[in-house]
Amino acid sequence: MAPVADRPRALSFDSVAPQYAATRPGYPPALFNALAELVGRPLAGADVLDCGAGTGIATRLLRARGARVVALEPGAGMAGELRRAAPDVPLVRGEGDRLPFTGGSFDLVTYAQAWHWTEPARSVPEALRVLRPHGALALWWNQADVRVPWVAAEDARLAPFSRDFPTTVAEQFGPFPVRVSTREVTWSRRVTLDEHVHNLATHSHFAVMDPAERAELLTANRAALARLFPVGEVEEPYRCGLTVVRRIDG
Template sequence: MTVSRALSFDTAAARYDAARPGYPPALFDAVEELAGRPLEGAEVFDVGAGTGIATRLLCARGAGVTAVEPGPGMAGQFRRATPGVRLVRATGDALPFAAATADLVTYAQSWHWTDPARSLPEALRVLRPGGTLALWWNTADAAVDWVAAQDQRLRRDLAGAAHGAHGRERSLPAGTPRTDRRIRWSRRVPLDTHLANLGSHSLLLTADPGAARAFLERERAELLAAFPDGTVVEPYTVHLTTTRRPTA
């Protein structure tokens, strides 16, 4: 993953915050189960917090969250959308926290922008013994015909995919004890929201602007044929991976 792609979100922070999907309650139920403790009262470092989509949901479950975000544009949107939550400008490869100070370290859609050889030891360092590192990604369900067709068009026209599958390519280093869960869910959104969501992915943000605009206009026509009422049903699978810091 290149730095330019990682920081491309800064150019579209407001759109990202408005259009990107959140996460279902079942995800946070699974995190609590695998962590062996409730989120309520937990000290959480949410790394790569972006505009605060996951941060806000963690706070709603009663967690005490410190967000970590390197991008200036995303951090600015975070402060506007998530007032009152502590935000630290840093990366997961060098967390500015003392050892053994968190119950949970979370990465929502962001682990793949780190170097796991550095970010895993950092997460384990700041976790208390028995604490949990939780990584998750929303991925569009390519078993659904229209999603698979859109993926093919993305690969054909823009030489890539924008549905989050890259997140699974860089999970945890081989040999790391881990537990995996898959949570299926969906949301119904206006076509404009879906296109804004699609356009907020790094593949589109780093493409030639004219090519990106043309692609999104073609997608509007394709999707209106599939969803003539203008409401798109976006199917997702959340890929959740956890590991714990040993207690001894």
């Protein structure tokens, strides 16, 4: 699914799959309300392909809305966690740049935290190929809200070691006959400091880091947070950016 240069990072999630399943944030109900609005149909009863499904976080939330979901995941470790969490979900091993499905199979193709591992020159035509008429491609990401001072300070501490991915990708669709809609949903969750740090450790830039260097960096970050949050809990604020893509004639 990933460009060649990023493929080791894309598959690095297999090494942290159980931790990913345990600590990564989900998505708020408002996101799925916005998704249904921009797609122009209820999620209930929709045939959905969830690409780069990982441990199934979005897959399960889409199913809870009544969608019929097929999960697509390239990584063995991540797919194993998805299978344990949702054994009745159809799971296909494959990549977003080469979708192993016939044309016109789905009402909705989704990428939750996963579109940046694809090559749009290949993944956009593939998504459009497997969509039914009036179908849609939907992409979304949780990003830490750096407008909050403690998040901005953490971001500054970790910035030399990390790479974030954009919440808006509309420019990637310029060459294609599509229309693009966007929405942002803000939300938060309360977790312990340990859960917060373990979540950070599942991000690809840390997963591929030297273990000793990673431990030193994240321990220092936790110590800085502990001075701000002596109770040992933190409210993680997120900005969830949603992009919905539909054919101009759809």
